[in-house]
Amino acid sequence: MIDFNKIKSRSKLYNFHSHTQFCDGHAPMEDFVKEAVAENFTDYGFSPHSPIPFESPCNMSMSAVDDYMNEYNRLKSLYGDRINLYLSMEIDYLGSQWGATNKYFDTIPLDYKISSVHFIPSFVDSKLYIDIDGRYPAFKQKMELYFNNDIKAVVESFYKQSIDMIEAGGFDIIGHFDKIGHNASHFKEGIENEDWYHKLFMRTFEAIMDNHLIIEINTKAYVEHNRFFPNIKYFDLLRKSGAALLVNSDAHYPQFINLGRNEAMRLLEL
Ligand SMILES: [Zn+2]
Ligand SMILES: [Zn+2]
Numbered sequence: 001m002i003d004f005n006k007i008k009s010r011s012k013l014y015n016f017h018s019h020t021q022f023c024d025g026h027a028p029m030e031d032f033v034k035e036a037v038a039e040n041f042t043d044y045g046f047s048p049h050s051p052i053p054f055e056s057p058c059n060m061s062m063s064a065v066d067d068y069m070n071e072y073n074r075l076k077s078l079y080g081d082r083i084n085l086y087l088s089m090e091i092d093y094l095g096s097q098w099g100a101t102n103k104y105f106d107t108i109p110l111d112y113k114i115s116s117v118h119f120i121p122s123f124v125d126s127k128l129y130i131d132i133d134g135r136y137p138a139f140k141q142k143m144e145l146y147f148n149n150d151i152k153a154v155v156e157s158f159y160k161q162s163i164d165m166i167e168a169g170g171f172d173i174i175g176h177f178d179k180i181g182h183n184a185s186h187f188k189e190g191i192e193n194e195d196w197y198h199k200l201f202m203r204t205f206e207a208i209m210d211n212h213l214i215i216e217i218n219t220k221a222y223v224e225h226n227r228f229f230p231n232i233k234y235f236d237l238l239r240k241s242g243a244a245l246l247v248n249s250d251a252h253y254p255q256f257i258n259l260g261r262n263e264a265m266r267l268l269e270l
């Protein structure tokens with residue numbers, strides 16, 4: 001297991017969450033490494049969306065995993081003298097049948113594991129897992145098609161799935177753990193300020209603390225949408241909680257590897 005504390009104590013220029021040509025990223029892995037080296041990053045981790053047991057345009061296929069590992073090893077031998085590179089995945093949790101504890105992931109020599117919720121079961125057909133992580137226009141359509149436009153139930157399902165994932169374990173870092181707040185707020189303004197929402201957030205946060213997971217501060221949406229995950233209003237809580245924090249850009253483009261990271265670090269006094 002990587003000593004993230006040691007890395008953080010010697011460098012602010014790290015990123016452990018990024019996507020490349022192997023999933024829904026927009027450039028080859030090598031371009032990210034070149035950019036990271038050019039920006040003097042000390043540590044850089046790749047985390048493609050993991051294989052899942054059904055077709056998804058955003059996730060890596062199982063058949064591509066060998067190519068991913070080979071490319072990682074090639075880049076490590078080429079650039080390893082200038083930057084520490086890491087092999088990882090952002091593993092989807094799909095209930096008890098699929099997640100980081102699945103034996104399949106033990107067969108891949110991952111340096112660390114991120115786990116995130118991007119899919120929840122449809123209210124119309126619970127066997128159908130729906131991606132609720134995408135952009136708002138698609139989310140709005142899915143609310144009608146798969147969730148009877150019941151935003152409170154969608155938020156509850158997202159956090160229930162997150163708590164189940166935390167309790168199942170098998171990973172190191174929890175990815176963007178209140179991400180649903182973004183689309184939910186578009187659907188119903190102010191929803192994140194409602195009491196029941198706050199309670200769900202806190203229940204999830206407490207489960208994370210009880211299970212000693214690393215909390216990711218995800219800066220991907222900072223420039224475009226002026227928000228961090230978790231929501232900036234919880235930064236005081238995060239700062240005082242003593243939780244292990246990592247500031248990741250979740251970059252899908254090489255030029256965005258450091259986007260929003262300095263702002264988050266300043267606010268968190270990291
Ligand atoms: Zn994600
Ligand atoms: Zn991601």
